Amino acid sequence: MDRELNEEELQDLFAWIDKIPLSRPKRHITRDFSDAVMAAEVVKHFFPKLVDLHNYVPASSTQQKLSNWKLLNRKVFSKLNFHVPEETLKKITLSTAGAVVPVLSALREKIDKKLEDTNNNMLVKVEHAVKFYSAMDPTFQQILKEKEKAIMSLMETLEVKSTCTHP
Known part of the structure; x- marks a missing residue:
C-alpha cells in the first residue's frame, strides 16, 4: 500500500x-x-x-x-x-x-484475487460432480453434460464481465 x-x-x-x-x-x-x-x-x-x-x-x-x-x-x-x-x-x-x-x-x-479464487472453487466443484456422477446411467450422464456446459458458459460470462470491469 x-x-x-x-x-x-x-x-x-x-x-x-x-x-x-x-x-x-x-x-x-x-x-x-x-x-x-x-x-x-x-x-x-x-x-x-x-x-x-x-x-x-x-x-x-x-x-x-x-x-x-x-x-x-x-x-x-x-x-x-x-x-x-x-x-x-x-x-x-x-x-x-x-x-x-x-x-x-x-x-x-x-477483489480480483477473491473473484479468481471463487471461480476456481466453482470449477473444482464441477469436476468433482462429473467424477461422482460418471458411473450413473447414460441418460443421466447426458443431462449432466448439458448442465456442465451451462455452468461453463456462465463461468465464461463471469470472466468476460470481470475482464470488462478489470481491464
Whole structure:
C-alpha cells in the first residue's frame, strides 16, 4: 500500500472505479472516499453479501469517518485478507492527498484475487460432480453434460464481465 502508482496505473484504477455504480458522483477521489461509504460500495458491487451498506453513514466528521473505516476494515476487508493500518485510515479521513489511492489499488487486487479464487472453487466443484456422477446411467450422464456446459458458459460470462470491469 505504500507503493506509488505511475500515471498509467492511476488512470487504469480511475477507469475501474468509474465502471462501478456508486451512490455519489466522483469529483475528487481524496474527499469522495474519505468517509469509507464509497469504498464499502465498491466491495458491495463485487460481493453483495459481504457488505451491509446501512452500517456506513455518510459523514463529514473525522470521528464518524474513522468509525466507518474501522468497521469496514474489521467486518469486510478482513474477509478479503486485507487490512489498512490505522495511521493510513487517519490520513484518508483527513483527506490527505494520495492516501486513499494506494488503498484502492490494493483493494482492487484483493477483489480480483477473491473473484479468481471463487471461480476456481466453482470449477473444482464441477469436476468433482462429473467424477461422482460418471458411473450413473447414460441418460443421466447426458443431462449432466448439458448442465456442465451451462455452468461453463456462465463461468465464461463471469470472466468476460470481470475482464470488462478489470481491464
